[in-house]
Amino acid sequence: MQAWPEFVTVKEVGPRDGLQNESSHIPTNVKIEWINLLSEAGFISIEISSFVHPKWIPQLKDAKEVATAIRRNDQITYAALVPNKKGLEAAIETNVDEVAVFISASESHNQNNINKSIEQTYPVLREVVEEAKYHQKRVRGYLSTAFGCPYEGDVPIQQVIDVAARLLDMGIDEISFGDTIGVANPKQVDDMLTKIKQELDMERVAMHFHNTHGMALANVLVSLEHGVTTFDSSLGGLGGCPYAKGASGNLATDDLVHMLHQMGIETGIQEDRMREAASYIQEALGKPLPSHQMQVINRMKQGESL
Structure with a gap:
């Protein structure tokens, strides 16, 4: 019988990764209220925005306003994505707790994403x-295309691990291995984590799955078997990667939390308050969220039988 962990950390990335692809403008006050609802639901880590140039992600141009207006809880880590030192300066000004940097495991995606080779990206990061460390900030690293690239296809596992090792050597506290285009399958995750356990510190490993082909929860299960206890997810299944066509659908936080709780694994998240937060952003967006949990709620609201 598998010995499951007693507690799993769920890192909510919806306010950044979930909203960055939305074409319709989301008012700043809506983002602020949504983050406040997430805080009240018991999340211990929320990625609130991204300090990138507005021309790249216009939806998140109000990062400073959002970061300074949310109701902070000292028990919660409020994180933001930063592309470079200028973005970091803005993040520090707003006193975020954690900054996240990003790089791809494949050359083509890195070039398309930030117009630099992998080797050229290291000095920037x-x-x-x-x-960030000088300012006593925790630093997280997103490693994109860890399971497949939209331009190159398969990415060798050793190549992924080599990039991750370089990031850890810089002093990054945690690496989130991203299934950017949602192609990972349970066997691939098993193979990857078997190798990672031989070369990296598993306590600094997190997983970031997309649900493009419906395998995100299965991939979480395999990750749990390897001892991974930190997962990124987006409430309602919002979001994807703006530089990977068709890669919509992050792992849905509400589906993940429901599965973990049914397995007897604690997260600290209150499911009823989480659903309130999901319903709030669904109404603000004016469209149904794709997660299974929200599909159930929406059908019940319409009086349909389950």
Whole structure:
């Protein structure tokens, strides 16, 4: 019988990764209220926005306003994505608790994403990491295309691990291995984590799955078997990658939390308050959220039988 962990950390990335692809403008006050609802639901880590240039992600151009207006809870880590030192400066000004940097495991995706080779990206990230550490910020690293690239296809496992090792050597506290286009399958995750356990510190490993082909929860299960206890997810299944066509649908936080709780694994998240937060952003967006939990709620609201 598998010995499951007693507690899993669920990192909510909806306010950043979930909203960045939305074409319709989401008012700043809506983002603020949504984050406040997430805080009240018991999340211990919320990625609130991204300090990138507005021309790249216009939806998140109000990152400063959001970061300074939310109701902070000292028990919650409020994180933000930063692309470079300038973005870091803005994040520090707003006193976020954690900054996240990003790089791809495949050359083509890295070039398309940030217009630099992987090797050219390391000095930029190192500068951010050193400055963030000077300001006593926790630093997280997103490693995109860890399970497949929209331009190159399969990415060798050793190549993924080599990039991750370089990030950890810089002093990054945690690496989130991203299934950017949602192609990971349970066997692939098993193979990847078997190798990662031989070369990296598993306590600094997190997983970021997309549900493009419906395998995200199965991939979480395999990850749990390997001892992974930190997962990124987006409430309602919002979001994807703006630089990977068709990669919509993050792992849905509400589906993940429901599964974990049914397995007897604690998260600290209150499911009823989480559903309130999901319903709030669904109404603000004016469209149904794709998660299974929200589909059930929406059908019940319409009086349909389950």
